[in-house]
Amino acid sequence: MRAAIVELGYRPNSFARGLVTNQSLVIGLVLPNISQPYYPEIARGVEDGAYEADYSVFLSHTASEPLRELRALERLRDHRVDGVIICNSRLDDETLRQAISGLSPVVLVNRRVPQVSSTVIWTGYDSGAAMAVEHLYAIGRRRIVYLGFNFPNEVDDARFRGYQAGLERVGLPFDEQLVIRGGNQFRGGFDAMQRAHTSGIEADALFATNDLMAIGAMRYALTHGIDVPGDLAIVGFGGSDVSDMVTPDLTTVSMPLYLIGITAMQELLQLLNGTNEQDRQLNIEPELLVRGSSVASMDFSDLCRCSG
Numbered sequence: 001m002r003a004a005i006v007e008l009g010y011r012p013n014s015f016a017r018g019l020v021t022n023q024s025l026v027i028g029l030v031l032p033n034i035s036q037p038y039y040p041e042i043a044r045g046v047e048d049g050a051y052e053a054d055y056s057v058f059l060s061h062t063a064s065e066p067l068r069e070l071r072a073l074e075r076l077r078d079h080r081v082d083g084v085i086i087c088n089s090r091l092d093d094e095t096l097r098q099a100i101s102g103l104s105p106v107v108l109v110n111r112r113v114p115q116v117s118s119t120v121i122w123t124g125y126d127s128g129a130a131m132a133v134e135h136l137y138a139i140g141r142r143r144i145v146y147l148g149f150n151f152p153n154e155v156d157d158a159r160f161r162g163y164q165a166g167l168e169r170v171g172l173p174f175d176e177q178l179v180i181r182g183g184n185q186f187r188g189g190f191d192a193m194q195r196a197h198t199s200g201i202e203a204d205a206l207f208a209t210n211d212l213m214a215i216g217a218m219r220y221a222l223t224h225g226i227d228v229p230g231d232l233a234i235v236g237f238g239g240s241d242v243s244d245m246v247t248p249d250l251t252t253v254s255m256p257l258y259l260i261g262i263t264a265m266q267e268l269l270q271l272l273n274g275t276n277e278q279d280r281q282l283n284i285e286p287e288l289l290v291r292g293s294s295v296a297s298m299d300f301s302d303l304c305r306c307s308g
Contacts, residue, residue, distance in 0.1 A: 026056045027268060028076035028084040028103075030069060034061040036185075036212065037240035038257055039087065042109070045261020046085060053269050055082070064184075066090045073099040083268045085109065088155060105271035105278055107264045110155050112281070119267045120281040121260055125155055125237075126162035128253040128286040132207045132235040133166025135251070135288055139296035141205035141233050143178060147192055147217055148209045150181040159209045159237060177201060182213065189216025197224060204232060205294070211236035211243045211252055218246065218293060233294040239286070248292030255286045 029046050031039045043059065050057050058081055060072035069090055076084055087109040089096050097116050100106050106118040110125075136144050146163045149156040160179075167174055178201065182192030189208060193216065196203070208214035214236030218228050226232050228248060236243060239254025263282065270276035 023082050023272075024080050025054065026058050026079065026081045027265075028058045028060065028073075028079075028081040030060045030062060030072050030076075030084065030086045030089070032062050032064040032069070032088050032090055034059075036210075037242045038210075038238050038255070041240075041257035042087060042261035042264075045258040045263070046265045047261075049262045049265030049269070053265075055269075062090065064090055066092075066095070070095065070099055073103065077102055083107070083272055085264045085268060086111065105268060107268045107271070109260060109264055112154070117278045119271060119276070119278060121264050121267065122281055122283050123255050123260065124283060124285040125158035126165065128237060128255075128288075129159040129162025129207065129209075130166035130169065131162075131286075131288050132237070132253050133163055133172075134170055135290065136205040136207065136233055136235060136294065137166075137170040137172065139233060139294060142172060143175075143203045143205065144172070145178045145180060145196065145201070145203045145206040146209075147189060147206055147213055148179070148181050149184050150188070151184075153184075156209050163207060178203060182216075184210060184213065186212045186216040186219070189213030189218075190220045191216075193217035193220040197221075197226070205234070206232060207235045207237075209237055211238040211240045211250060214250055214252070214293075215242065215246055218250070229292070229294050235288075235294055237286075239289060243289075244291065248295075251291045251294040252289050253286045254289045256284060260284055 027050060029043060047057050062069040062072055083105045084103045085107045089111045091099060093113050096113055108118045109121045110123055112120050133144060148160055164174055180192045180196045182188030206217055208217060214234050218234050221228050221232055228234055236250050236252040239252050243250040243252045271278060
């Protein structure tokens with residue numbers, strides 16, 4: 001029989017099988033910005049999980065635009081996909097609640113919506129941010145800037161809470177003047193750092209809510225006579241590949257991006273198979289990768305003594 005299948009070039013028809021099982025064998029994946037270094041790795045995890053289960057992935061890139069995300073979800077409903085994974089939705093709670101009605105099952109990555117039946121994959125943004133502050137304090141830094149988004153965002157809110165919690169743990173006062181904001185790309189970090197520098201904000205460390213903003217801030221510092229990490233230690237968030245492609249390489253709170261993607265897909269498959277309940281949250285904790293942008297000053301003197 002197998003020889004005949006090979007000889008005839010037979011391939012299973014997923015469309016026909018879908019008619020029998022009343023399934024499309026397609027899941028939807030909605031990402032806010034495929035050009036950012038985080039989301040391709042999450043997408044790879046989703047795709048690998050889908051491939052192993054013989055599912056296809058319908059990818060929608062929304063460019064972080066709420067209206068475009070809304071239309072993407074409408075298209076997925078029209079295509080009758082079997083389920084949807086939504087990463088870092090930019091829709092407000094009520095709009096998202098209405099948009100995903102009829103799309104069950106749904107897995108939300110880094111987004112929680114009250115009164116919505118969904119599985120949530122949540123990264124420890126608050127604990128990761130606190131970890132960054134504690135690290136900066138441990139290397140002797142006392143005036144730690146928070147560089148966050150200049151638009152409402154649940155993820156940024158969680159990291160800001162973690163930043164505040166970290167300050168409290170180490171006994172540093174919260175100073176509103178040390179909070180600066182910008183767009184969530186390289187340029188946003190560069191421009192925010194420029195504003196902070198020209199306004200005379202005194203700081204010896206900076207924690208950015210993502211790696212690209214951290215690298216933008218570091219670029220401004222290094223091109224304007226601010227030594228990193230000597231004058232300003234910098235920590236990002238994300239653990240993207242680009243974080244170790246800069247000089248100095250960036251200390252970052254690393255998220256297990258591939259694990260997030262494949263876990264989201266596995267959860268969706270279990271929902272489709274009826275082996276899991278819809279309403280639950282899975283927490284995935286980050287880790288701190290200490291690199292050149294936040295080396296303690298004593299490490300440089302030790303290096304000099306060793307080389308001498």
